[in-house]
Amino acid sequence: MTLTLVRHQFTVKQYHQMAESGILTENDRVELIRGEMIDMSPIGTRHAGCVLFLNNLLALLLGGRALINVQNPLELNETSEPQPDIALLKPRADFYRNSHPQPEDIFLLIEVADTTVKYDREVKIPLYAEANIPEVWLVDVNQEIIEVYRNPIDEIYQDVKNLGKNQVLSIQAFPDVNINVSELF
Template sequence: MPASITHRFTVEDYYRMAETGILKPDARVELIEGEIVDMMPIGPFHAGAGSELSAFFACLAQGRWLVWNQYPLRIDEHSEPQPDLMLIRPPAKKYKQSHPTPEDVILLVEISDTTLRRDREIKLPLYAKAGIEEVWILNVPEKQIEVYREPNYLGYETKSVVRDGRLAPMAFPDAEIDVQDLLQ
């Protein structure tokens, strides 16, 4: 029996599919390790928490970072996910030429309600391999924020779980959020 072969799409293939109409303009999809994956609809808590985080970080930025909401992150030739929120390095003009890459990311946040398993098992290892320094998973079902730091090829060296108190990105300790307030 012949072995099955899986075709992995590249980012260029992915964009060609969109340009030719194979992928509809309003399709909510992302490219993960060569596979085109449907994104789940965004529920009210997800949208509200994302908006709250975005407004909070935008208010404190003072030119130190840009807030990037549900836009592409070019990881490699086979992966271009769309995280819920990222803090990326300025200047903004740079991103008119190309999407941010892992080196541009200060903090990446996934808001996980129905996507918790996929975010932990598929996207988190992808982010670690890419060297993204800090990832937060806002775990909606368990009302907590999982903080991942110190990436390597196998995953993240440190994981902490925060349910209350204050939390700030490692790179900007003055940008503290009230965890309980965000999770309510």
């Protein structure tokens, strides 16, 4: 006899209701991925420093052309509300006070990883492709490389490249913004 485990899938609406009712608190470091609540890894110093550096660098380079959203939720669909390390968003007068950003609001997502590289690459990046996010960077602080994902077609990124030290990276939505990968590490 084979035992099949049934998992309860949550919607974003149910996830929000759990927070509103106090089942989930601000101290719960979870994100909703494909209907499942996933514990987020603790943030190490290299990870935190890289996110802080990127936040400051992007603010300087973009000069207000995009909103920089740091470790806040995005509502991708009815069952996924991830919290990427950085999201470059289209400016809105309400600064997204009335709703979390949706896929059409996103220029670029950045995931910084030290212990979660495999998870980010195999779970979150495909989720972003399915949501048609135009560009995603996976910053691997251990290998000191950036994986760049662009051009999602049929839920798969068509253009994938790895950039290492002394290579220059640009943002697809802002081609005038250039970053030397060496600066990040």
